[in-house]
Amino acid sequence: MPVIIKDYVWRQTATNIILQISLRGVSQNKVDIFTSPRIFFFEIILLHSIDTLKSKCTVTATDIIFELKKIKDDIWESLDTNISKSEKQELKKQLLDEEYLHIQEGDTKKSEKRAELKRVAVRQQIHLDTKIRENIEGIKKYEEKTALGDISKWSNKAASKTKITCKKVTNDTKKLTEDVQPVPLPRAVKILQIDFTPREFPTPSRESKLQEETEWLKKQAEARRCCSFVSEDIRPEEKNPQFLKAKGDEFFKNKDYLGAISAYSFGIKISEKFVDLYIARSAVHLTLGNFHKAVKDCTTALELLKPEVPINLKERALCIARRGEALCKLGYQKQGIEEIKFSLKLVPDTHFENVLEEAEKANE
Template sequence: MPVRVSEFSWQQTPAAVFLSLPLRGVCVRDADVFCGESYLKVNFPPFLFEVFLYAPIDDGNSKAKIGNDMILFTLYKKDPVMWETLSMPGVDKETMQRIREKSILQAQEKAKEATEAKATAKREDQRYALGVMMKIEEEERKKIEDMKENERKKATRELEDWKESQRQAEKQKSIPRKEKCQRGKQAEERGAPKPPSLPRKAPSAARLPQRGRNWENIFSEKLKEDSVPAPRSAGNIQISFTPRAFPTALRESQVAEEEEWLRKQAEARRALSTDLPEFSDLKEEEKNPDWLKEKGNKLFATENYLAAVDAYNLAIRLNSKIPLLYLNRAACHLKLRNLHKAIEDSSKACKIMKLHLRSTHPTQLYKTMRRRFGI
């Protein structure tokens, strides 16, 4: 039950009412103040204060100041008259409920109107901003069009000037020709003798046909044709590549490691055929630990954890020196909530990796771990 506050003090003028409400520990964050035309409410758990005002007030301009364990209200009256009391006298429960509902509806309507006004103002601002942007873009477009037009006019003017200069040059060249023709015509009319024509030069020895040299050239070309070998006959070349068990290219620095890995794989297969006769009905790829590891990874990705555990179990029985198999099986046990088995597999993987790190040279550590363990 809320504790109703009855201790307060108030003063008034013909235009406003000043109300002081003491509340211990009140703060802006926790206090809920509601003010309507005829209803004032303050909810600060566990305290509750409400009053049904004597006359309507201007709730839009009224103010509340919270601080120092006190709430100070400044309520502006709609009608400049003096009130006899702060609260409305003789108010029953039905009237109180009606006033509450009316005040809440009025507050909701005002909030709705304020939201609509804010949205309208925002739309107007957006429309204004859009108009300004369109105006700026139009000015920029017009500026660019003017620049293009000026450049076009400039280029046209320069072209016309160049054509005019060409015409002037042609005129200057044609004037001497016309004068020369006129002078020749005048000389013919006067009966002047024509200038003697130059005698033709005798053909030089260099231009005479040289039959002996031509025959020598033909003979040398014939010899060259005879010395050219015949075209090579078509055929097929057979190329055979050395088979490899690794997808990477052969490197001399890794030949020893690859041979060691192949030898261990052969020993594992021989051990499988002698020590594990119950696996004789498996396919060839199912006897490969790497294939089983990939199969377990796919089953783990599809959340089939029990089948993935079976695949890792078979791979570990084939080769118990791969720590990644124990780690993957530990992940499956962790998904199945088998915590003890997950811890056991993780410990085995850690032990195998420590032994391998001690026996491997640091320079070959990264290559060996990537090639053998798939990490």
Template sequence: MPLIVKDFTWEQTDKVVFITVPLKGVKANKVDIFSSEEYLKVSYPPYLFECLLYAPVEDGDSVAQVGNGAVVFKLLKKEGDKWPQLQSDLAEDKSSMKAKREEAFAKAEEKAKERDRRKAEEKRANEKYVLNEIMKAEEEERSRIEKTKESERQQATQELEAWKEEQRLAAEKEKERLMEERRKEEAAEREKRKEQERIQRRQTRGKKASIFEENAEGAPKREVGKISVSFTHREFPTPERESVRPKEEEWLKKQAEARRIVELEDENLSEEEKNPMWLRDKGNEFFKAGNLEAAINAYSHALRLNHTLHSCLSNRAACHLKMRNFFKCIEDCSKALELLVPKVQQNADSRLKCHVRRGTALCQLEMYVEGLQDYEAALKLDPNNEQLRTDSEKIRHIIQTETVS
């Protein structure tokens, strides 16, 4: 049976009611406080304080403070009149008190449910807002990536069109050059024929007309012609034989290479700068340092000294790939693969790099089918390379997607 607290005190103004309930030595953490518009309850066993207020108050704006051995209520009145007493007359009636208590508890429960419902709605609204923001950010990221891809695609297309135009102009220039040479040859041939006719007329001038002249008994003059025989130029004085042709071609290649190296001789170059292997190593150092243009110059000079250095072609292709010179990268990789024969295990790693670099450049130009062929060739050389397998699957997926669309 709880002990009813009766030694509480209260004060009031026109708008506020203050109620002080002593805790009688009970710790503040063991006090249970309940308040509503008309009912107050303070429970701290074995003591109990209950109050059925004379008039309703603003429950949302009222406060209760626990401290200094007491609970102090600050209640804001709904109506600004002074109360003749603190408790309602119904507080003496147990049944009315019980009904008011249950009513207060029911209202408090409804408020708690309403508060939980509002919190849940706010939480859902916040989650929806966050989800919308995430979706918006993802959409912006997708849009940015798509714009970047479109920009790269347009740039690659422009480079391809520029290369095609360059090839077309070169073909036209070559055609014009050949036509000009042909016109010069025809003009020279005509001049040669005219000169021969003049010589012939001088030789026959003053002679008796023959059957080859028109004034010889009115017979038509027979046309004078000349058959020109040209022989294939040959470096060797002996007749050409198929059995010795490979040796002759090899000797001619060596002589051409020697003449080319002599043409590249420069007094200002040091001995190291005339060594293609030293230039290759220097290019590798420039590449590692990120100086791609210097690396390309070093590799190019080494190839002028020795055009069979496939490693210089492959490394220069890597530089072109980093600088987005995709067509030059493809050209260097193709030349390097032509030099990497026969296809043996010793040059497998070099062939793999060339295939991967050429395949990457082709994919950058959106030539995915050709790029996939290079990646598959690289996979045959290194079947256990998971990165190559993953890249091949991505390229195959792009090709299938474009085919479906």
């Protein structure tokens, strides 16, 4: 609660006001100061506005000295306003609200500036990495070309020397011809293609491990059958993304979540760019509490939903909102709330409005 002090000294010029207040034995470590364009200190409200950025405050052991910069160059009739107590309360409340809004705007601008600096830093790092990779590739190509050129020159030179030597020996004597050994040419280079037998395991096949591997594969097949979906049981004509999407939706509707995930995942293996499978699988992951996987599926779906056109607006809004809900569940309340708000601007949705309200309450 502020203490009313009437013992102060002030003087002014056309541009500044000097206000000196005695602490009267109060330690300078216990002094709290709040400023606004019309500063009030110990219930003193200035007559006109001041520039808080250009004003100064000095706290000494015995006094507080304010050097206040006027907004307009003028001589004030008095230091404070001559109004009633109720009017002062209303004016003080108004000044506090204005300063609070000003502080909020400043924090928002700082956050936006930090985010922009991060984006610029990431772009610069990507550009730098790309340039370094291009330089490395250029050096590799140059060295490869130089090495092949040296080999070609050496080969031609060796062949010409062999021909000259053979001619001289033939002209001299047959004995010398028998002693001459021609320089062999470099062996031809060829790339061998090696194909390996496909395996379920990353390790090489071993006869001693064949029984254990077969037993493990049987157990996995039984586990997949318990999940109501086995890819081996599907007919060849049914192995298409549309059928697997409908199959997964049926499992999801019957609350067979593992079967739904298996159907969607097998469909993604067949068609990696079928965006409906990622959207559907993210819903199942969100229901099971697999929030990291839900965020990953929504992000992949948003990448596939480019370019952003009106026909895929609802799908984009759903993915953004669902990713925001998953982020809120993971503890990233701020990022999740921003995602859901952005989604609701695109397409209003009652469910995500309720999710947003709960997230904002939890973030308070």
